[in-house]
Amino acid sequence: MLKETDKTACKPTSTPIDPNLKLVNAEEDTAVDKEFYQRLVGRLIYLSHIRPDVAFAVSLVSQFMHQPKEVHLQATLRIVQYLKGTPGKGILFKRNRNVNLEAYTDVDYAGSIVDRRSTTGYCTFLGGNLVTWKSEKQSVVARSSAEAEFRAMAQGICELLWLKIILEDLRIKSDEPMRLYCDNKSAISIAHNPMQHDRTKHIEVNRHFIKEKLNSGLICTPYVSSQDLADILTKGLNNNIFEKIVSKLGMENTYSPA
Known part of the structure; x- marks a missing residue:
């Protein structure tokens, strides 16, 4: 995705979505390649099945696949930028005695x-x-x-x-x-x-x-x-709250030093 979106040299973002962003249809905004947008969002939807930290952002941008505009593409590319900084992040399953x-x-x-x-x-x-x-x-x-x-x-x-x-x-x-x-x-x-x-x-x-x-x-x-x-x-969060919740969800970065 980084190569296809020409984001291999981009600066990673700390969150997948701007907490102040409110996406609308943006009829007057510049239209973007619909096929490219749908293919990119489709990959992100697939990825969100193992990455709960991007689930909300992906759900939001997927609502504009029928007529994507530049503002929607930029929001989608921010998710890619976030993923660049967290390629090894995933859910760590721990053995516990209870099955509650x-x-x-x-x-x-x-x-x-x-x-x-x-x-x-x-x-x-x-x-x-x-x-x-x-x-x-x-x-x-x-x-x-x-x-x-x-x-x-x-x-x-x-x-x-x-x-x-x-x-x-x-x-x-x-x-x-x-x-x-x-x-x-x-x-x-x-x-x-x-x-x-x-x-x-x-x-x-x-x-x-x-x-x-x-x-x-x-x-x-x-x-x-x-x-x-x-x-x-359900919403975009600032970096501190976002990282706190991600940690509570049991997500860890496998690339981090032990």
Whole structure:
């Protein structure tokens, strides 16, 4: 990718995306080679399956593959510049005694300037090791931050249930409830409250789904601070916070001296 984009001699960046960048359609901007852009982003999408640190940035630039402009290409090239400085970074799986399942969910409410859809991000851990992650724009416009959070929580629960089924097929069982961490106290409160509220009628399906799993003891929903692990999957971050979360995700650089 560095050779194809003529970035072999470029200066690496510390983060894959500018935290202040807000991409739009940019109709008046200069158009770029559509085939080249799609091929480059396609490679980055493939790479994001093993590099959670670039998942959000890749998800963002992939939204403009139908009509890419110069501003979109520059954002994509920044990801390549970041990768140049971190070619050996990857997830280190450590042996642990427990097989507990945990998930962190986060939402950037109405973060897209183009259509005001929210961005969902979640990551799951098995025995303290990161195993799955996702960053994507929600399919509908959320009418409230609570609705956006509930959609993210529901996706996180589905991912945990899928992992639980796989572990049971392997005859690996854990009696501990699966933990779903969320940074929205209102969403957690509504999930635990069995009363009907007019202001939450539009999210009743997700609310009942989450409440059902809570009542069965299958999951629990601890609160976590706003700067949780899933932040890296929903928004651009400054260098200090970015590196801190990347480290917590269990990513290490194999090229670093021992």
